[in-house]
Amino acid sequence: MSSISQITPEQLKNRLESGESVYMIDVREDEEVAQGMIQGAKHIPMGEIPARLQEIPTDQEVIMICRSGGRSQRVCEYLSLQGLDNMVNMQGGMLEWNDGEA
Numbered sequence: 001m002s003s004i005s006q007i008t009p010e011q012l013k014n015r016l017e018s019g020e021s022v023y024m025i026d027v028r029e030d031e032e033v034a035q036g037m038i039q040g041a042k043h044i045p046m047g048e049i050p051a052r053l054q055e056i057p058t059d060q061e062v063i064m065i066c067r068s069g070g071r072s073q074r075v076c077e078y079l080s081l082q083g084l085d086n087m088v089n090m091q092g093g094m095l096e097w098n099d100g101e102a
Contacts, residue, residue, distance in 0.1 A: 009097040
């Protein structure tokens with residue numbers, strides 16, 4: 001299995017601030033995203049990923065986001081097994097994203 005590419009919250013913020021169009025999927029549960037999401041991210045809870053594969057682009061990089069980076073890493077690994085090799089995990093998840101907001 002190929003290793004999953006990683007991006008830090010700081011790297012992602014820099015890309016978004018420079019105006020780059022970035023496809024992001026937040027795999028947290030409803031009650032978690034109610035506390036805030038990265039603007040522009042699409043919400044697909046982890047448990048719904050297998051049923052919603054058709055919503056995930058295969059022709060561009062997709063950054064997966066969760067609370068701490070663990071679930072999004074597992075989603076990236078799962079999607080890699082499904083033949084999607086353009087998945088990127090945001091290390092540290094929203095905990096680190098929000099930490100940098102201070």
